[in-house]
Amino acid sequence: MSRDLNSTQAFWLGHLSYAAALQLPLSAYAETQAVTLADLMAWEKRLIVQGFPVPPRCRVAVEVVA
Template sequence: MNHQLTSTQAFWLGHLHHAFSLGQSLSRYAHEQGLSFADLMVWRQRLMIQKIVVPDMHRPNRFVSVAVVP
């Protein structure tokens, strides 16, 4: 589907792609870029509702496997 993006849509989509390319969580990316995490999430949802393809969110591993040695 061809969709002409508005400048606002392009702004937020660009940030979403940049965060994904850096492999950063959106919360960390927003903090480092001086953006509101809430705004970034709202725009991610808005773009998805408008059928605009957004990159997956990077979700760092929360658990690390360990070996227990007796």
Template sequence: MMNHQLTSTQAFWLGHLHHAFSLGQTLSRYAYEQGLSFADLMAWRQRLMIQKVVVPDVYCPNRFVSVVVT
């Protein structure tokens, strides 16, 4: 991150992004369960990244499971 402190709004959204990641939840599920707008959460993730704030990775569950047919 650049050499400046986060605003309270930046800290609010960054905190939610870290919490979602620590719970291992997708952002859409996390936003729903927290009563947040998914669009706002994604917009703030993008905004923070543009501002060079380090944000956690997005949790993406495996959508496909390998199957062995014998």
């Protein structure tokens, strides 16, 4: 079943898609845009639950040195 995005869903999916296309972690992307990391993550989860295809996140490897 195909569903249409409403304008709010399209806004947030657009941000998530652009962050993925730039290969930026959501935290770095949020710093360059007028959005918060919390909003990006909340909308990512909401869109997934609603059944919309969300692009995978760019992950950054972190090495912890003791």
